[in-house]
Amino acid sequence: MKKYYLETYGCQMNFAESAALENALKERGWQPSENPEEAHAIVLNTCSVRKSAEERVWGRLGFFKSTLRGKSVSLVLSGCLADHYGEEIRRRFPFVDCVAGNAEKSRLPEILDQLTENRGEIDLERSSVFAFGGNHLIPGSFKAFVPIMHGCNNFCTYCIVPYVRGREISRNPEEIINEINELTEKGVMEITLLGQNVNSYTSNKRSFAWLLKEICSFSSVKWLRFVSSHPKDLSDEIIDTMAEFPQICKSLHLPVQHGANNILSAMNRCYTKEYYLSLVSRIRRQMPEIALSTDLLVGFPGETEADLEETLQLIREVGFEDAFTYFFNPRTGTKAAEMKGQLSEEVKKERLGRVIELQRQISVWEKTKRLGQTVTVLAEEVSKKNGFEILGRTEQNSMVVFPGKSGIIGSFVRVKLLSLSGTTYRGQIDDTV
Ligand code: SF4
Incomplete structure (x- = not known):
């Protein structure tokens, strides 16, 4: 019986893809192992969005280098790190048997079989279309993630995603609805639609709002969520659809990133603070019970104290129930990494501390309003x-x-x-x- 050991880093898309990989490996007779030293193959499904996620993988590679010395185990590094640093990984970590980018993920079961059966050369010609297929259900779970698109065309100046995940590709809607129907038949109650920018989903001129309506009309999903949204692509039709269908959870993650227009422009976010606030008003007018959460990026190059104050003001004005807060870390290959006005780690951490503290107070305040319900x-x-x-x-x-x-x-x-x-x-x- 062949055993695999899998570590997954980063976003929910990576976790959904890992679930599909595990299901495919089990169908081929593989068993999961809790212990890398007992496994025949180790897979690291990596993330390159934040420096900390990258550093953890470099650390793990160092660990595997020493613990696996002399053992007959295949090591596969897949995901965004493979796309971002493919050649460098092959050079610095020659003991890695296969470096497989996101486009090759659907071939991982075959690659693992090949590696462990003959340990021969792997032919990794890049496939241009990522296969969305697969079973993304974690056995025994009643919640599931269903990828509907991947990649991003936005090129926010700080973000590595368009370089490692490529341009946007949307999945065929019939395939999405079939997968959702299979999941609900297995007892899944909550489904989260996944994509780097789900709002810009499009298939033969059919929009994301259309997809939401189809899913709500032709499946028996009880709770439907989706991430990530981009404020510029959250159309009135999407808001109307969210309000119309009770299956769509009244909870929306809407990354704003910053509260100062000059910084939003330098980030290439393609909206202003005023636009974001008007969007929030529109959403709340239609769904007063909705909970909003966001991403906040502090310490972007050139950010001044006044810019930070605008972010703090925006947090107070919107009243996010939750926020994912982080400070700017230059990602090699992005425009922001080359920008003037890079701030010191000390300044970024101090400013982030202020944002976290305010957001903590606001979260408690907003959640307190729901007590008694x-x-x-x-x-x-x-x-x-x-x-x-x-x-x-x-x-x-x-x-x-x-x-x-x-x-x-x-x-x-x-x-x-x-x-x-x-x-x-x-x-x-x-x-x-
Ligand atoms: S919208 Fe911007 S931050 Fe989000 S994945 Fe695309 S480039 Fe990155």
């Missing part, structure tokens, strides 16, 4: 801290802990939100839906 929660798992408590998520994507039995896991329950501990609610079951 009875909301629908998808029960996800038994709490690790207390076996008599269940951990779930609200439609607004907030975590909630409440007393309950493990039998309700994977189903929807009505929970009254009683208090907050940090940003996690504590609640109590009201009644089963």
Whole structure:
């Protein structure tokens, strides 16, 4: 029995692709292993978006170099790092048996078989179209990610994605709906549509809003989410569709990145702060119960104290329930890495600290407003801290802990939100839906 060991880094797209890889490997008779030293093949599905994710992989390669010396195990490095540093990896880490970029991911099961059977040369001619197919369900799970597009045409000046994932490619809608139907037949309750820029999904002139309507009309999905959105592509039609269909969760991740127009322009985000705020008003007018979350990038080259203050003001004005905050790290090959006005690590960290602290207060403030409400929660798992408590998520994507039995896991329950501990609610079951 051949065993594989898999490590996945980065975004949800990578995790969905890893789930598809695991299912395909199991169909070919492979078994997962918890221990790399017992495996016949090790796969690192990597991410290049943030420097920290890259550094972890370099560290892991160093670790494998020493621990696997003399052992008969194949090491495959796939994903964005492979696309970004392919040649360099082959040169610096010659013990890596195969460097397979995102376009080759669908061939990984075949590559692993080939490597472990004859350890011969792998023919890695780049395929221009990434195969979306595969089964993205993690066995036993009632939540699944379904990739609908990948790549990005936007070229934000700080981002490496268009260089490593390539241009946008949208998946055939019939294939998406078939996969969703298969997942719901297997008991999946919540599906998240994935793509680097899902709002610009297009297939034969059929838009993302059209796709959302098709999924809601022709599948029995209970909860539908999607990431990532780009503010410039979030059309009125998408907002109307979100408001129209109860299956679409009233929770939206809408990365703003910054609150100063000069910085947004230098980032090539193609919208202004005023546009973003008007979009938020439109969304809230249609869906007052919606929870908004965002990404905030601090310390972009040339950012002044006044620019940072505009970001803080925007955070206060919008009232995000959650935010992913990070500071600028130059990514080799992007325009922003070459820009004048690079800030010191110290300044970036200090500014990020202020953004995090404000956002923490705002998150608590926004979540407090929902206390006393009875909301629908998808029960996800038994709490690790207390076996008599269940951990779930609200439609607004907030975590909630409440007393309950493990039998309700994977189903929807009505929970009254009683208090907050940090940003996690504590609640109590009201009644089963
Ligand atoms: S929209 Fe910008 S930040 Fe997002 S993936 Fe594309 S280039 Fe990167």
